[in-house]
Amino acid sequence: MTDPLKDSPVKAVQVEALVVMKLVNHAAKTFPTVATGSLVGMESAKQPGLLEITSCFPFPTIDVPATDGHQQESAANLAAAAPRAKANVVYQNEMIKFLREVNVDANNVGWYTSTSMGNFVHLNTIENQFFYQKEMNERTVALVHDVSRSSQGSLSLRAYRLSPAFVAAYKEGKFTTESLQKSGLRYQDILVELPVTIHNSHLLTPLLHQLPSDAPKEELSFPPNLAALQQDPNTPLPPLFPNYDSLDLSIDPFLEKTCDLLLESIENHHTELNNHSYYQRSLAREQAKITAWQQKRKAENAARTASKQPLLPEDEWQRLFKLPQEPNRLETLLNSRQVEQYARQVDGFTAGVSAKMFAVKSNLLPGE
Amino acid sequence: MADKDTFLHLARPLGPAPIGAQPSTAPVSVVIQPQAIFSILDHALRRPSDQDRVIGTLLGTRSEDGTEVEIRNCYAVPHTETAEQVEVDMDYQKQMLALHLRANPREVLVGWYATSSELNTFSALIQNFYGQQGDGTWPHPAVHLTVSTVPGQEIESRTYISAPIGVTAERAADSCLFIPVPHELKYGEAEKSGLELISSAKDREDRSQPIITDLEALERAVEHVLDMLERVSNYVNNVLDEEAEPSSALGQFLMNALSLAPKVDPSDIERDFNNHIQDVLVVSYLANTIRTQIDLSNRLATAALTLGTGDALTGEGGQRDGDRQQGGRGGRGGGGRGRQQRQQEA
Numbered sequence: 030m031t032d033p034l035k036d037s038p039v040k041a042v043q044v045e046a047l048v049v050m051k052l053v054n055h056a057a058k059t060f061p062t063v064a065t066g067s068l069v070g071m072e073s074a075k076q077p078g079l080l081e082i083t084s085c086f087p088f089p090t091i092d093v094p095a096t097d098g099h100q101q102e103s104a105a106n107l108a109a110a111a112p113r114a115k116a117n118v119v120y121q122n123e124m125i126k127f128l129r130e131v132n133v134d135a136n137n138v139g140w141y142t143s144t145s146m147g148n149f150v151h152l153n154t155i156e157n158q159f160f161y162q163k164e165m166n167e168r169t170v171a172l173v174h175d176v177s178r179s180s181q182g183s184l185s186l187r188a189y190r191l192s193p194a195f196v197a198a199y200k201e202g203k204f205t206t207e208s209l210q211k212s213g214l215r216y217q218d219i220l221v222e223l224p225v226t227i228h229n230s231h232l233l234t235p236l237l238h239q240l241p242s243d244a245p246k247e248e249l250s251f252p253p254n255l256a257a258l259q260q261d262p263n264t265p266l267p268p269l270f271p272n273y274d275s276l277d278l279s280i281d282p283f284l285e286k287t288c289d290l291l292l293e294s295i296e297n298h299h300t301e302l303n304n305h306s307y308y309q310r311s312l313a314r315e316q317a318k319i320t321a322w323q324q325k326r327k328a329e330n331a332a333r334t335a336s337k338q339p340l341l342p343e344d345e346w347q348r349l350f351k352l353p354q355e356p357n358r359l360e361t362l363l364n365s366r367q368v369e370q371y372a373r374q375v376d377g378f379t380a381g382v383s384a385k386m387f388a389v390k391s392n393l394l395p396g397e
Numbered sequence: 398m399a400d401k402d403t404f405l406h407l408a409r410p411l412g413p414a415p416i417g418a419q420p421s422t423a424p425v426s427v428v429i430q431p432q433a434i435f436s437i438l439d440h441a442l443r444r445p446s447d448q449d450r451v452i453g454t455l456l457g458t459r460s461e462d463g464t465e466v467e468i469r470n471c472y473a474v475p476h477t478e479t480a481e482q483v484e485v486d487m488d489y490q491k492q493m494l495a496l497h498l499r500a501n502p503r504e505v506l507v508g509w510y511a512t513s514s515e516l517n518t519f520s521a522l523i524q525n526f527y528g529q530q531g532d533g534t535w536p537h538p539a540v541h542l543t544v545s546t547v548p549g550q551e552i553e554s555r556t557y558i559s560a561p562i563g564v565t566a567e568r569a570a571d572s573c574l575f576i577p578v579p580h581e582l583k584y585g586e587a588e589k590s591g592l593e594l595i596s597s598a599k600d601r602e603d604r605s606q607p608i609i610t611d612l613e614a615l616e617r618a619v620e621h622v623l624d625m626l627e628r629v630s631n632y633v634n635n636v637l638d639e640e641a642e643p644s645s646a647l648g649q650f651l652m653n654a655l656s657l658a659p660k661v662d663p664s665d666i667e668r669d670f671n672n673h674i675q676d677v678l679v680v681s682y683l684a685n686t687i688r689t690q691i692d693l694s695n696r697l698a699t700a701a702l703t704l705g706t707g708d709a710l711t712g713e714g715g716q717r718d719g720d721r722q723q724g725g726r727g728g729r730g731g732g733g734r735g736r737q738q739r740q741q742e743a
Contacts, residue, residue, distance in 0.1 A: 046595040047439045050432040057587030089499040131473035132443040183614035184590040209699050228605040229598050232438040236552045237599040251644035258646045276618050365691045375684035379677050381611045390670045
């Protein structure tokens with residue numbers, strides 16, 4: 030696949046500042062539970078293929094009394110599965126109906142989810158996006174906001190769609206070695222990432238220029254002492270941009286967490302592989318049995334021909350033996366994609382942290 | 398945009414309200430989250446062309462004694478206004494409130510907003526609607542937020558609560574006294590990264606900004622810091638050359654800042670630096686190796702069949718592949734754990 034975006038109806042995503050704020054707020058409020066919601070917007074009239082997301086709203090929270098570990102898990106699962114829950118589809122339609130009355134672009138264009146450390150490639154995400162993208166030309170995207178990564182520097186917001194090849198395969202629901210070979214589907218091709226841009230409205234721009242207030246323009250008199258300097262009301266607040274938080278040196282916890290998650294994914298991969306090799310072994314065993322049975326039947330038939338008796342059917346083995354079902358390879362594919370995600374994340378972290386470390390070193394050891 | 402106005406609240410004559418049902422008119426302080434302002438501005442842009450202002454409902458939280466209100470969210474409510482009358486879609490307001498409360502059960506109705514700074518008779522009517530008993534904010538006062546949205550001018554926001562006024566009950570129903578209350582715009586830690594990206598587009602012609610990577614953000618922050626250092630050192634040099642006026646307070650402040658630099662032995666730095674950078678690089682290397690191995694493993698898993706000639710053979714082939722992968726991965730897993738420990742030591 031040379032250009033995965035070529036045959037997709039959506040080529041880029043433009044997110045309104047309001048959506049970013051709502052999403053970030055909602056995700057931060059429910060963290061560490063997954064926050065999900067619906068996106069509304071429309072396709073740009075000027076630029077076909079550009080999807081404008083102009084508003085969003087959260088899905089209702091599902092209150093499951095979290096008393097023990099098992100129930101907490103089910104609550105998290107419910108939250109992650111919210112976008113395709115029936116009650117939420119009703120909620121979404123109702124909300125969109127109301128939004129239309131106040132001139133909001135009332136088309137559903139996808140859903141959003143929050144995640145922690147890039148841990149979003151799992152069956153729930155796939156099923157949700159598939160739910161929204163069932164029709165081939167459905168213009169819907171999944172916006173993924175990474176809460177943990179955003180807290181340590183720049184905002185992490187990504188838009189994904191399922192690739193057409195994957196949608197076709199998922200519709201059939203078959204993920205066997207054979208079908209994968211035929212379709213040539215690789216784990217890299219499951220999700221297609223779309224470029225995201227942030228867009229501000231005309232009214233927002235002056236507000237942002239007011240925020241936070243600039244340093245006073247006129248000459249100020251010098252403060253008489255240190256205390257006066259520190260309490261000076263004219264001290265400008267640190268600007269929103271660039272964010273000095275990204276200069277923070279303590280990145281190791283993030284690296285460590287990603288490594289933990291990476292190991293976890295590898296364990297999963299291990300389990301999947303074990304399942305698969307178990308399947309291979311039992312398949313081989315069954316096949317050996319069938320061959321033995323066929324040979325026996327052949328010998329018997331040969332003996333019957335010799336004694337001029339009617340022959341026994343040779344395809345009876347299909348009834349007698351049952352070949353084991355091949356385990357679904359979808360889980361393996363998703364897991365591989367997740368590992369790739371983590372590995373890239375580690376790459377990103379190391380790029381940042383090594384640059385910072387060299388800066389610190391030359392700062393502490395000038396002249397070297 | 399934090400309001401620096403000061404307010405003086407005086408006792409005032411109270412309107413004719415039944416005793417015991419008097420709503421509180423104690424001054425409140427209001428905190429507005431940027432999300433609400435963004436939403437109001439969005440609504441102002443989408444107003445019908447024949448309307449000067451649009452209104453909506455404010456949602457948020459109220460402190461226990463009701464003196465602090467935090468506006469977190471809002472939604473638009475359709476209304477029509479002519480010279481003689483105003484009409485607010487109360488049914489819409491009620492249903493939308495119910496929908497919002499389902500998603501955010503902790504938020505309550507706190508008041509309403511309008512997208513013009515003007516206060517008129519209709520404002521009083523709507524204010525009384527929002528502050529009424531039953532569906533309104535009673536016994537707390539409804540907060541009224543005005544955001545001016547005149548193109549080309551600064552965006553100005555004001556907050557008010559109201560007190561009943563008027564001599565007869567009929568007069569009191571459609572008039573009220575708006576009392577300005579202080580408010581400030583506050584953003585939380587979580588919103589900072591979002592605001593950062595949004596405001597990075599403020600100086601651009603097309604008002605849009607692609608998502609920046611961590612490295613780019615770092616680069617810009619470093620550039621900014623270098624810029625500020627430059628300014629400070631310029632000032633210090635000017636003072637040394639007796640061109641700028643010296644200030645002992647500034648000098649002391651700079652001294653304090655400089656003395657924060659840790660005193661460490663160069664060899665220690667060298668050693669720690671090398672240890673740490675090696676750890677980091679090993680993690681990166683291993684992560685990339687894992688990625689390659691996973692790719693390889695996936696390719697082998699689907700390539701096995703094409704190599705074989707018969708069913709039985711492929712079964713074995715696949716099995717061998719599986720074993721090989723397991724062996725390789727076991728080693729990798731071990732390596733990963735080792736590196737984890739090293740990381741914790743570092």
